Amino acid sequence: MTSLEIQAPEAGVPARWKIPPQLLLIGPGIIFIIVTLLLPLLAVVVFSFWKTESYELFMDWNLENYWVLFREPAYRVFLVRSALGALATSFICLVYAWPVAYFIARHGGRYRLLLVLLLAAPFFTGVILRIAALQGILGPGGLINMALGMVGLQPIEALMYTPVAATLGHVYLFMPFMVTAIYLSLVNFDFALLETAKINGAGPLRAFVEVTWPLNWIGTAIGLILVFIPCLASAVTPRFLGGPKSTSFGMSLSQQFGETGTWALGSAMSVVLFVVSCAIVLLMGFTINPRRSGFTGGRR
């Protein structure tokens, strides 16, 4: 119990045996992240230099896995395809999520929380069921094409087992993340600044470009990352919506740990995926200017 007393205002005396309270608060989280995220990722990095033989990993240091990834053009195609798909999805989500998040933050009033929760509620239905339902709506025998057929129109080929359908699936799955990230930034944004901009003669567009957008860039960047990263690794969606020409990097990667059982090669693929993800995060990180973030650093 003594450790709790350190925060009391009279505790000016140097405490010898007391753990600093911030360590007590932050420590468990740090240990948790190290044990459940950092160590497993390090293990994967190590395994990527090992070998798999008859479904067993064994220690035999080599670069063969990376050489395979470099040599076989298929892996490059998967990676580029996944990256392009992720870029397209991020862009669509960015453009659509901004007005939506802005509306909830600015005009949602007392129902703001409910409006945001409505974006999260679809997650109560599993990804697979929602993808299957999307397939039921978009696919050849699906709602849209059947309705078109009844009116006597041609079915929309682009929606059936194509990369377009896979991208639509990704937009469907990840749009809520983007809206929520921008919303969380906008609720902390002082809209009075827009009045100031207006008084100083800025039109709505200029006020947006020079005030709202830069001051909410961190939230937007987090949103972009939250959409891009899972899209890049996506395995389930392209498999069911994308058709034969949509084999993604994630699909191939999960196969290494599933059907084919080549864990070492899969580990190397994981490392590649992780490095690309990190590069994207760093790239976004460089665009963040803390002085124009609107974040004043806690205590105020």
Added chain:
Amino acid sequence: MTTYGAVSGVEYRKWLMAVALGLLYIFLYAPIAYVIYASFSEDIVWPFPPSLTLQAYANVFNDSLYGDALINSLKIGVGSGVLSTLIATAAVIGLLRYPSRYRTALFIVFLSPLFVAELLIGISSLAFNARILGLSGNIFSAIAANAVEGVAFSFLIILSQLVRYDWQMDDAAMVFGAKPLRCFWEVTLPTIWPSVFGAFLISFILAFNNLEISFYNLGAIPTLPSVAWGSLRFGLGPELFAIAAMTNALVFTIFALMYVLMRTGIVKFGYRGT
């Protein structure tokens, strides 16, 4: 005249954004409506023209597989939700309350799981557990692995509300002799509870329905997503649609309740206006 024009411009944009929000809800809920509809139909592959039945619902309650899967999913959801919320709340308070020169670095550490895809979290913890620790799939490693993501999301949600929190309220409470824990329960928590609740809810949902992390951590233990995944090969069972429909019914009952509470102003859920 110009003032009038400007006002209507604002109104115009407001309505346009409202329409965008409405269309997004329709897009998000169309597949869910489809799931609910299909759960009542006799043939879920060709559910048109409608021919309705409650067979799927009867099957859910008769087949123990779905019950087990539901219970396992709930265990993972609640376990991971509680774990994530506790860790994240403590971490946010620790980081915001006490100045530290490592603050930015520590923020990045707690947000770092967001930058790692679920597939990677699942696969790396599978490889780590199986090869380094020699553990086979179990529910605790699934809870922990799911909480990795949960911690990051909870951290983000709680942080976004706590940056506006006035710590002088805590100082005031302590001047009057409140111990830190009591101060948290009686001053901090009543103010920040909507974000703590939101953090729990989000980490619960993510873990409850997670396929990729749970799948690699659980081995043969069934959860709702893994049963769905397994049954895809033979075509999805309508029972899964029925479970989803019942979950949605529960969620929307809660939302309707929240709406009534907000409407009447009994509970404001953190909203400070009138």
